[in-house]
Amino acid sequence: MATTTSNIPRVGRQRWWQKYRNQYILVGFLFVLPALINFAVFRYYPMAWAVNTSLWRYSLLRGFQEFVGIDHYIRAFTADTQFISSMKATLYYVLGKVPLTIILGLALASFANQERRGMGLMRALIFIPVVTSFVVVSIVWGMVLNRDVGLMNATLQGLGLPRMEFLTSPTNVMPTIIGISLWKDVGYSVIILVAGMRGIAQEFYDAAVVDGANAWQRFRYVTVPMLRRHLMFVSVISTLGAFQVFVPVYQLAPQQRNAQVIVYYIYQKGFIFGEMGYASALSVILLLILLFLSIFQIRVLRSEDV
Amino acid sequence: MATSAEQKQSVMGLEIEEKAQRDRSRAQIRKWIGNILTWLMYVAIVVVFAGPLIWVIGNSFRSSQTIWENVFPVNYLTFLPFDEFFFDNYIEALGLTPEAQGLGFNLGRSLMISLGAAVSVVTLSLIFNTGAAYFFARLKVPRKNILLVYVIATMMIPQQVVIVPLFLVVNQLGLINTFWAMVVPWYASPFIVFALIGFFAELPYELDEAAILDGANLFQVLTRVIVPNAIPGLITVSILEFQFIWNEFFWPLVAVSNKSLQPVQVAIANQFTDRDPQWGRVFAAMVLASAPIVILFIFTQRYFYRSVALSGVKG
Numbered sequence: 001m002a003t004t005t006s007n008i009p010r011v012g013r014q015r016w017w018q019k020y021r022n023q024y025i026l027v028g029f030l031f032v033l034p035a036l037i038n039f040a041v042f043r044y045y046p047m048a049w050a051v052n053t054s055l056w057r058y059s060l061l062r063g064f065q066e067f068v069g070i071d072h073y074i075r076a077f078t079a080d081t082q083f084i085s086s087m088k089a090t091l092y093y094v095l096g097k098v099p100l101t102i103i104l105g106l107a108l109a110s111f112a113n114q115e116r117r118g119m120g121l122m123r124a125l126i127f128i129p130v131v132t133s134f135v136v137v138s139i140v141w142g143m144v145l146n147r148d149v150g151l152m153n154a155t156l157q158g159l160g161l162p163r164m165e166f167l168t169s170p171t172n173v174m175p176t177i178i179g180i181s182l183w184k185d186v187g188y189s190v191i192i193l194v195a196g197m198r199g200i201a202q203e204f205y206d207a208a209v210v211d212g213a214n215a216w217q218r219f220r221y222v223t224v225p226m227l228r229r230h231l232m233f234v235s236v237i238s239t240l241g242a243f244q245v246f247v248p249v250y251q252l253a254p255q256q257r258n259a260q261v262i263v264y265y266i267y268q269k270g271f272i273f274g275e276m277g278y279a280s281a282l283s284v285i286l287l288l289i290l291l292f293l294s295i296f297q298i299r300v301l302r303s304e305d306v
Numbered sequence: 307m308a309t310s311a312e313q314k315q316s317v318m319g320l321e322i323e324e325k326a327q328r329d330r331s332r333a334q335i336r337k338w339i340g341n342i343l344t345w346l347m348y349v350a351i352v353v354v355f356a357g358p359l360i361w362v363i364g365n366s367f368r369s370s371q372t373i374w375e376n377v378f379p380v381n382y383l384t385f386l387p388f389d390e391f392f393f394d395n396y397i398e399a400l401g402l403t404p405e406a407q408g409l410g411f412n413l414g415r416s417l418m419i420s421l422g423a424a425v426s427v428v429t430l431s432l433i434f435n436t437g438a439a440y441f442f443a444r445l446k447v448p449r450k451n452i453l454l455v456y457v458i459a460t461m462m463i464p465q466q467v468v469i470v471p472l473f474l475v476v477n478q479l480g481l482i483n484t485f486w487a488m489v490v491p492w493y494a495s496p497f498i499v500f501a502l503i504g505f506f507a508e509l510p511y512e513l514d515e516a517a518i519l520d521g522a523n524l525f526q527v528l529t530r531v532i533v534p535n536a537i538p539g540l541i542t543v544s545i546l547e548f549q550f551i552w553n554e555f556f557w558p559l560v561a562v563s564n565k566s567l568q569p570v571q572v573a574i575a576n577q578f579t580d581r582d583p584q585w586g587r588v589f590a591a592m593v594l595a596s597a598p599i600v601i602l603f604i605f606t607q608r609y610f611y612r613s614v615a616l617s618g619v620k621g
Contacts, residue, residue: 027524028445032453035438038494039460046471047463053471060477111347122348124607125355131603131610132596133553135571140592142580144358149585151361154378183354191614244466246556251575263466263556270470271560279470287467294462 047287054281059274072281083282085257086265089174093261094242096178097185101238102231104182105189110219112190113197123194127187134184138251141180142167173256177248185241189234196230197223236297240290262286360385366589367392373585395590399578409577410565411587413594416573421598423488423569424551428544430493435543438494439502440528444514460496466556473560487561488569492551498543505539506532538609545606546613552599570595 054072057065076083112123129137144151145166153163166176200223208218224231246263253259260268262282270279365373367387376383383389397403401412441447442454465472472491473482481487509532517531533540555571562568568576578591603610 025447028441028447031437032441034434035494035499039457039496041475042472042491043460043463046468046475049474050468050471116344118348122351125351128359128600128603129355131549131599133555133571135555135575136592136596139580139588140358140362143585146580149374149377151377155380157378158380188614191611240464244464246466266470276470283467283470290464290467291462
């Protein structure tokens with residue numbers, strides 16, 4: 001090693017490099033190899049397996065039984081009303097949650113972005129549900145929204161309002177679940193948007209004030225356009241997340257047909273009824289939807305190089 | 307004539323004075339309204355976001371009967387247990403009494419399993435993700451961008467969706483129903499690798515060169531130069547990973563059905579739900595399952611906020 005070191009100035013780095021290049025590359029690969037193996041075994045291979053399994057009748061106990069081709073896919077779209085209704089429930093959830101996340105996130109972020117005493121505590125309070133698990137959040141809200149002894153109905157009654165059925169009524173269950181996951185997740189968007197707002201130079205606001213813009217106009221014509229990338233990021237992340245919602249449905253409304261979202265249905269088919277082949281086909285369908293959304297996301301983010 | 311001009315001037319002066327005063331008081335009023343609105347917002351945030359938390363923590367020290375007696379009318383007694391201080395809920399949830407053990411409660415064990423899994427994953431992730439990020443950010447290897455695409459493309463595979471085949475793969479490895487099922491699949495993460503590449507790339511390359519000239523090998527460059535200079539980034543990703551494993555539910559739900567191996571989230575989902583009439587015990591379980599991560603958050607807020615932008619979709 002000592003001789004190598006002393007050689008460097010004389011021979012020059014380029015040639016020293018050449019000499020050790022192969023060894024260097026080999027050692028370099030050792031650093032990255034474990035991660036690459038992980039991705040191959042636990043991410044790519046399962047995906048390939050899902051595609052393959054979806055073409056077979058497959059159960060955990062009996063393994064591969066019979067090749068059925070694309071029958072599972074045909075069945076999903078033509079014969080399986082429960083699949084169609086689970087897709088509808090998922091879309092309902094996505095279309096309800098994502099716009100509300102954006103609107104509430106923007107509103108809370110423009111509030112939480114101010115430098116005032118106590119604002120750090122407010123940001124922390126908004127963020128605590130993000131760090132807690134969705135299981136805990138679901139169970140707690142299940143109790144808050146309990147029909148008979150829940151905190152919410154007690155509050156409604158105290159205010160002279162009628163008591164409500166939140167989770168027990170088929171029409172209210174989905175809005176309730178959207179509300180709960182909004183409560184849990186909005187802090188995530190708030191933090192991203194606050195970070196975005198911090199990045200907007202004060203000059204833009206000064207210029208807007210000189211032009212006579214009021215607070216709303218400054219928000220509408222300076223903040224929102226400058227946050228375009230952050231808003232895009234938040235909406236894509238929450239869309240992808242919303243398509244995969246599982247815990248609140250599993251925890252709060254497993255019996256409610258209206259709330260059976262796609263991941264819950266996949267779980268039921270695969271792990272309760274043991275139809276792994278069919279569950280894989282449904283997974284592949286969802287995977288394609290999400291891949292499409294991801295590619296769309298990359299396209300949009302690239303095209304908006306500000 | 308001169309006097310009228312003086313008068314005029316003084317009148318104008320008065321008007322200006324008055325106008326300035328009016329403006330000042332208007333600004334004052336506006337400031338007051340602003341302050342009141344801010345305080346209203348503060349109250350709203352505390353009620354909406356802290357209300358349920360205080361309710362849960364306060365009532366975890368009550369018996370179920372007292373919880374329900376105090377829920378209506380809603381006042382401070384609904385939230386805070388001034389009437390009794392009941393610690394049995396925690397003792398039962400932790401399975402420290404014979405009856406509770408008979409019911410199969412043992413949150414202490416589940417907490418240790420969650421902690422063990424989270425610490426193992428964070429440790430492994432620090433080793434393998436750091437290595438991979440070092441390769442991509444610092445080493446001069448030709449055409450490594452192809453491998454980078456391979457890593458980034460992994461980020462597009464949603465975990466929730468491939469859980470059925472992941473189960474089958476882990477089953478083939480013989481890890482289903484073992485502690486390692488909760489650890490091995492997550493020892494590397496494309497999100498973390500990607501984030502660490504960003505952190506490492508910020509360091510000047512002269513550091514590596516100087517170390518190499520001093521006779522350090524690649525491994526020494528990583529451990530003695532890169533790692534000490536990227537501590538904040540490493541803490542950020544560790545917290546992200548810890549939070550992910552601590553809160554993960556779907557995967558251990560299907561991968562570990564053996565009750566004595568279940569992590570805390572699965573244990574509470576099975577044993578302490580809103581359908582259980584012993585609400586005090588359920589509240590205590592909620593506090594136990596969230597306290598570690600919430601306390602960690604309170605002390606390391608900055609890192610949590612920083613990890614937000616890195617996390618992408620983790621399920």
